[in-house]
Each structure stands twice: as structure tokens, then as C-alpha cells.
Amino acid sequence: MTPLFTYLCRLGDDRLILGHRLSEWAGHGPILEEDIALSNIALDLLGQANNFLHLAGQVEGQGRDEDALAFWRTDVEFQNTRLVELPIGDFGFTMARQFLFDAYSVHLLDALTRSSHAELAALATRALKEDRYHLRHSAEWLVRLGDGTEESHGRIARGLEECWRFTGELFAADAVDEELLNGGVAADLAVVQDRWLETVQEVLGRATLEVPAGDQGPPPNVRRSNHTEHLGHLLSVMQITARSHPGASW
Amino acid sequence: MPDAEAPDGSQWPLWEVFTQPGKGKPHEHAGSVHAPDAEMALQNARDVYTRRGEAVSLWVVPADQIVASSPSDSGPFFDPGNDKPYRHPQFYKAPRGVKVF
Numbered sequence: 001m002t003p004l005f006t007y008l009c010r011l012g013d014d015r016l017i018l019g020h021r022l023s024e025w026a027g028h029g030p031i032l033e034e035d036i037a038l039s040n041i042a043l044d045l046l047g048q049a050n051n052f053l054h055l056a057g058q059v060e061g062q063g064r065d066e067d068a069l070a071f072w073r074t075d076v077e078f079q080n081t082r083l084v085e086l087p088i089g090d091f092g093f094t095m096a097r098q099f100l101f102d103a104y105s106v107h108l109l110d111a112l113t114r115s116s117h118a119e120l121a122a123l124a125t126r127a128l129k130e131d132r133y134h135l136r137h138s139a140e141w142l143v144r145l146g147d148g149t150e151e152s153h154g155r156i157a158r159g160l161e162e163c164w165r166f167t168g169e170l171f172a173a174d175a176v177d178e179e180l181l182n183g184g185v186a187a188d189l190a191v192v193q194d195r196w197l198e199t200v201q202e203v204l205g206r207a208t209l210e211v212p213a214g215d216q217g218p219p220p221n222v223r224r225s226n227h228t229e230h231l232g233h234l235l236s237v238m239q240i241t242a243r244s245h246p247g248a249s250w
Numbered sequence: 251m252p253d254a255e256a257p258d259g260s261q262w263p264l265w266e267v268f269t270q271p272g273k274g275k276p277h278e279h280a281g282s283v284h285a286p287d288a289e290m291a292l293q294n295a296r297d298v299y300t301r302r303g304e305a306v307s308l309w310v311v312p313a314d315q316i317v318a319s320s321p322s323d324s325g326p327f328f329d330p331g332n333d334k335p336y337r338h339p340q341f342y343k344a345p346r347g348v349k350v351f
Contacts (some may be wrong), residue, residue: 031262033283033294040297137293144286 012052019045096159111187146207168216
């Protein structure tokens with residue numbers, strides 16, 4: 001596995017898993033309009049995952065396409081962060097997680113538009129346009145929930161607290177990042193983290209919410225292949241159709 | 251049967267949505283959305299009515315701010331035009347070459 005393959009799987013898997021989580025809201029949104037909004041964002045993320053995993057398969061050169069990577073890898077082969085695989089919780093948790101991820105994704109993709117890898121830069125440019133809207137959507141919800149009622153404030157604050165210890169992992173650079181950063185392919189996660197924190201502080205300020213004080217993690221030696229117990233359950237739902245009917249098309 | 255769980259006033263205000271299909275074209279009524287305020291109305295309208303690239307511009311207007319004629323007015327409002335054919339321009343001969351006016 002080359003570093004570039006792993007890097008592209010990380011980009012694809014974060015979006016595939018979060019897109020799947022958001023799709024769980026379909027038919028359960030708090031109002032019809034938000035139900036549609038969450039489904040739109042889920043579809044955007046699945047589309048992005050499709051593109052990143054397609055490129056990963058090409059880079060790998062073993063004949064695996066995006067479907068093979070999405071449906072035929074096991075949980076330890078997935079490279080997503082643990083933040084995106086956590087269950088959807090209530091609407092407060094979903095929006096807290098979405099906002100923290102959207103802010104990260106916008107700054108990460110913005111850096112990747114200047115990647116030395118032309119195809120990666122092109123995919124980042126396309127995805128960035130979508131993610132800027134996602135961030136606008138989740139940030140506005142944060143402000144309304146935070147600066148809303150006692151109940152909504154409490155729920156969004158609790159969602160942020162619960163997500164916080166998983167946010168450090170978003171910026172934990174390892175050998176893959178370092179090697180690709182030297183070639184100008186990858187984003188500098190330290191820079192992304194600074195810009196992320198600025199966005200988080202700005203929006204939480206408007207939302208009358210405190211930036212959580214706890215440790216952002218990750219615990220030492222946690223790798224991208226380490227997951228919570230929730231990923232296996234998610235994959236069993238996501239992969240069952242493809243695995244029950246191998247090679248089927250629809 | 252009303253939903254016992256829903257608190258009073260759980261239905262957000264209604265906004266009418268107007269989409270512009272292209273630059274220079276008029277904004278047309280597309281439908282309506284519920285939203286707590288203008289920014290969320292704009293976002294909801296974007297998600298409900300423009301996600302397949304139908305518009306280049308959006309207007310949202312609080313539905314209660316639209317002044318509409320009432321159906322009972324339709325007689326006095328609109329009928330008098332019917333028996334005044336001279337208000338229509340079809341008595342003029344169009345110059346050759348003019349297709350639409």
C-alpha cells in the first residue's frame with residue numbers, strides 16, 4: 001500500500017462513513033425541509049467518497065474500483081476517523097459532529113486545492129464548493145441551537161462535549177502525511193488545525209457556546225485502522241446488499 | 251389526532267420561494283418552505299427547490315407579507331377586461347417579419 005493510496009482512502013472513507021450516518025436521518029429529520037437538507041449533504045459526501053475511492057483504486061492498480069473498496073473491505077481496513085463513525089445520537093449530536101467535521105473538511109480541502117497531485121487537487125476543488133455550503137448549514141444550526149432555548153443549548157453543548165475527544169484525531173499526522181507533505185501532495189495538518197480552531201471559536205462565540213475544555217485526543221498509538229465498536233455495525237448494514245448479491249447491478 | 255408530543259407553535263412560519271431559472275429571467279414562484287428565520291428559509295429553499303441546478307438566484311418572502319386578491323374579488327377584479335376587446339392589440343396588422351409582440 002503506497003502512502004498515496006492510504007491518503008486517498010482516508011479522504012474517501014471519512015466521507016463515505018459520515019455520508020452513511022447522515023443518510024440514517026432520511027425520513028426521521030425534525031422537519032421535512034431539514035430531512036431533505038441532511039439527505040442532500042449525505043449524497044454530496046457519498047459523491048465525494050466515490051471520487052476519492054475511485055482515484056485510490058486507480059493509484060493502487062490492483063483492479064479494485066470504488067465499489068470494491070467501499071463494500072469489500074473489513075473494518076480494520078477502513079481509514080476513517082472515529083469521529084465520523086459514532087452513532088447519530090440526537091439532532092444536537094448530529095449537528096455538533098457535522099459542524100466540527102465541516103470546518104475541518106473546508107480547511108483541509110482548501111489546502112488540497114493546491115496539492116501537487118493534479119487529480120487530487122481537482123477533486124478537492126469540486127468537493128470544497130459543496131463543503132462550504134455544508135459548513136454554512138451546520139454553523140447556522142449551531143448558532144440557532146446554542147443561542148436558542150435552554151433545552152437546545154444543553155443538547156448542542158453536550159454534543160460538542162461528546163465529540164471533542166475525537167477531534168484531535170483529525171489532525172494527527174503520521175508517516176503517511178509526512179511523506180506526502182514533503183512531496184507537496186498532502187495538506188499540512190498543523191495549519192489546518194489552526195484554521196479549524198479559528199472557525200470553531202468564531203461560530204461557538206456567535207452561538208453563546210463554550211469551546212469544550214477537555215483533551216482532544218487521540219490516545220497514544222491510536223491509528224486510523226483503530227475503530228470504535230460502532231463501525232462494524234455500520235458496515236454490516238452498509239455492505240450487506242453488495243455482499244449478498246456479488247456483482248449485481250442496479 | 252393531534253400529536254401530543256408536539257409543543258405549541260412547533261410549526262415554523264411559512265415562506266414563499268421564488269427561483270430565477272437563468273440570468274435575466276424573471277423570478278418565478280416555486281413553492282413554499284417552513285423556516286424559523288430568513289437565513290434558514292433561504293437554506294431550506296436552496297435544498298428543496300434548487301438541488302438539481304434549477305436556479306441561479308432565490309428569493310424567499312414571508313408568506314404573511316404577500317398581499318393577495320381574494321377569490322370573492324375575482325368578478326369585479328378580472329371580469330371587466332373580458333368584454334373590452336379593444337384593449338387587446340390584435341386589431342393592428344403586424345409588419346411583415348414580426349413574429350412575436
